[in-house]
Amino acid sequence: IWTDEKIRLFVQEKSKRDLEVLDKLIGAKKSDFFRVFVLHQLGGVYLDADVECVRSLDPYLAEHNAPCMFTEEPDLHKVILYGMQRYVLMPCNFFMAGWPNSASFELLLNELRRIAADDTVLRSADATDITGPRLIGRMIDKKRDCHVAPASLFAPAVAWNNPAIVKACNSPNTPAIHKLCSDAKNTTLHMQESFTIHHWAHSWLGDKYM
Secondary structure (H helix, E strand, O other): OOOHHHHHHHHHHHOHHHHHHHHHOOHHHHHHHHHHHHHHHHOEEEEOOOEEEOOOOHHHHHHHOOOEEEEEOOHHHHHHHHOOOOOOOOEEEEEEEEOOOOHHHHHHHHHHHHHHOOHHHHHHOOHHHHOOHHHHHHHHHHOOOEEEEOHHHHOOOOOOOOHHHHHHHHOOOOHHHHHHHHHHHOOHHHHHHOOEEEOOOOHHHHHHOO
């Protein structure tokens, strides 16, 4: 487990330039930056603390063996929480894996460095948009050596603790929303196939979410 102190010491040892970037970021934005930084440096697998491993990842990692790997955001999240079409690519960064010195992680790092230098953007934008999943989606479109796994394999359950999802699924206003909610509730098959379960604690959002 990476503590704040361990994170700062690691970045300081590897890159003084990136230590300045790290020190400008707070909260989820700092976490978003560091997970990309450490994977670029060391390779391996990153998982959020609220992710439960239910099967070994080794067979899946060996099968795909890509320079960078993510998993998709669940379709219900895309539509309800982000106002996106379900078919639009939105990688989720609670699971990330890849090789050391991956060109895709370097691309992400360079964009994060650019964002950290822009105080206006840092103050005005949400982490999801500028350092998290939406950023990764934009960058992956430019660099196509990443593998994005189906959400069912790493996030078979959706965030039923999110008020927006509860409201939408209690009173679905379109057949499409009704279908998404029904599919999300029927997760038994997906649970049997999945490698991890994301419990969507969303602690980074604090009291406004809980």
